[in-house]
Amino acid sequence: MTQAAVVVDDVSKKFRLYKEKNDSLKTALMRGRRSVHEDFWALNDVSFEVPEGSTFGLVGRNGSGKSTLLKCLAKILYPNSGSITSRGKVASLLEVGSGFHPELSGRENVYLNGSILGMSRKDVAKKFDEIVDFSGVRKFIDQPVKNYSSGMYVRLGFSVAINVDPDVLVVDEILAVGDAAFQAKCKEKFVEFRKAGKTVILVTHSMGNIRDMCDHAAWLDNGSLVQVGDAQSVIKAYTADIDKGDR
Amino acid sequence: MTYLSELFASRELFYNLTMRDVKGKYRRTVLGQLWSLINPLATMLVYTLVFSFIFRARPSVGDPSGLDIYALWLMTGLLPWMFFTRVVTGAMTSVIGSAGLIKKVYFPRMHLPFSVAGSVGYTWAIEMAVLTIALTVFGGMPLIWVPVALFFMLMLTFFALGLGMLLAIGNVYFRDLQHFTTIALQMWMYLTPIIYPLSLVENQAATHGQWILDVYRLNPMERFVSVFRELLYDNRWPDLSDSLVCIAWTVVMFTLGFLVFKRSEKRLAELL
Structure with a gap:
């Protein structure tokens, strides 16, 4: 239990927001090599560890960088700095x-x-x-x-x-697949997974799901890590923040 | 080295992607795989009618095979050319065509262009087999040259793949490239001695200056076509310098395409 299945170390990911993108030869020639862009840091020095055998939830508002982080974990995107090391085979369900x-x-x-x-x-x-x-x-x-x-x-x-x-399964918001019966089957499968000592990392906006399934969680906001640790306390802090924002 | 070993470890993916294209292409057609033979046959008929019957282009007589049939002579050059263009255009669009997959799943991206070469190569192999039979029926002896021809087929595959991978990455940045390439390939075909013999160019060079031929022969496809003609139509060892030029082009082009693709691979999900 003490060993980390995934170590996220100081990960930053930058996207370029193009105001005018040179994606055709004509615009490239007219404007020269430079295309006008602005850097957007989707992830800012995020570090945490996912303990082996845990079910780890990522929470945060829309656009907080959860999906970017998940894609980095799934090796679809590569961080600009920092590193992600995982033990064993990683599979993603994006x-x-x-x-x-x-x-x-x-x-x-x-x-x-x-x-x-x-x-x-x-x-x-x-x-x-x-x-x-x-x-x-x-x-x-x-x-x-x-x-x-x-x-x-x-x-x-x-x-x-x-x-x-896989040893580590990365899941993005797809627990909403199929009808209620199928969803129940999926949840069962995740429980089986955990029993087998596998690690699951998931993003979902359903607090109910997180509360039911996760034992650890991390809260991202604007690309930075706000809190990481035991699922109950992270969710409590997160929902408190959301309620505050609503008021 | 780890990159190559990962590529090799996932070779089943290459096989499955190839078979997806092979099986998916002619699904729900009555003639199925036969279409892949009808297509070159139709092209052969049209070209033979226009260039042999109307324009009176004469192929060189096969030496030592003695063959003198325009249609067969044409096909020994045209089939490799058609394979080449299909791999280049297919590999070029393979990355953009699988954008959805690239953004959602991790797998060695290089299998996309590779599998294009696989599925197009599968069809080409059948075409070449039929051509070899036809050449034999009409009196040639291409069978003993099949192993050498296979080697050069492999060379052409990697040459086309190298170029295709290079263009695939370019195409992600500039979508104009695929339209430009279509035109360039059309012109390229007429600058290669496929429907007319090289001797016609040599004649022009003799009267207008040797430089014409020198420039003309910079085209690597000219060398490939010559090699295939010498092997299958003439039934003799291909010219040594032609063979070496083919191999050199293949090594350079494939290495370049491989390295450029490998370098850009990680950024593809963002760029698409």
Whole structure:
């Protein structure tokens, strides 16, 4: 428990906000090499540790840098300074079903999506039944996914992603997938995850979810870390701040 | 080295992305994979009609194969060229085309252009196999040259990939590039001896000055086309200097494309 699964060390991430962007040759030639931009620091010297086996929530208002941090954790974005070190395999659930090919069948897409998420063919084959059962679309598994309802589509995508079996799972606001029954199944899966000693890092705006699931949390505001620690106290401070702001 | 080993470790992704394109392309068509053969056949018919029948372009007689059939001579140059353009344009747009994926999932991005080469190469291999059979049927002996031809097919693949990866990164910054490239490739084709023999250019050079030929032969695709013609149509060892130039271009272009892509890869999610 004392070991850190993920160490976020002094991470800063800068975005360029272009007022006028040179994205065509014409504008580049007319204006020369310089394009007008302003630096925006989405993350400012954020440091914390995520203990191994914990479920770690990230809270904060819209635009506070939660998703940026999550994308850095998922290796989609790279911080301008600082470092993120994680122990074991990291998988991210930022969007489900991305990479599905509409003309291919559900079965083919499970294999394709699995390998995009870093599973080997053997892994997918081994877990295939589990994935399909979890998604509840067995009847349609050999149909092209373009004929799926949007619910079936995301459920299948989610089932693949949740079965990647990583050491650290990074989740963004996708607990709102599917109907109530499916959501309950997802929550169960997260509990299973925790029991297996895996680490989950998640972003959600639902305080209820955080309270139910997380044991640790971090609160971000304007790209800076406000508070990190035990979930209950962080949530208390955060909700108090929100109430204050509302008044 | 870790970059390469990660790329290698995720080779199943390359395979799956390739098969996604191969299988997805002709889904729900009656003729399926046959379309990939109909396409070059139609081009062959049109070019043969226009350039052999109307313009009276004569191919050089295959030495030592003795072949003298414009359509076959054309295809030994045209198939590599068509492969080349499809890889370059496909690889160039592969990054932008998968923007959604790049922004949401981490995976070695280089598999995107690689898988384009994989799926286009799959079709090309079938085309070349059919061409080899046709050449044999009409009296050539291309079979013993197949291993050498395979080597140069691999070279051309990496050459096209290098250029495609370079353009893919450029295209992220300047979307004009893909439109420009379409035009450039069209002009490039007519500057390569695909539908007319090199001897016509040599004739012009003899009367107007040697520099024409020297400039003309700077085009690496001219070398590749010559090599494929010598191997499959003439059935002899390709010219040594042509072969070396092909290999040199491949090494330089692929290394350049690889390094540029690798350097920009991490920033792609932001730039798209």
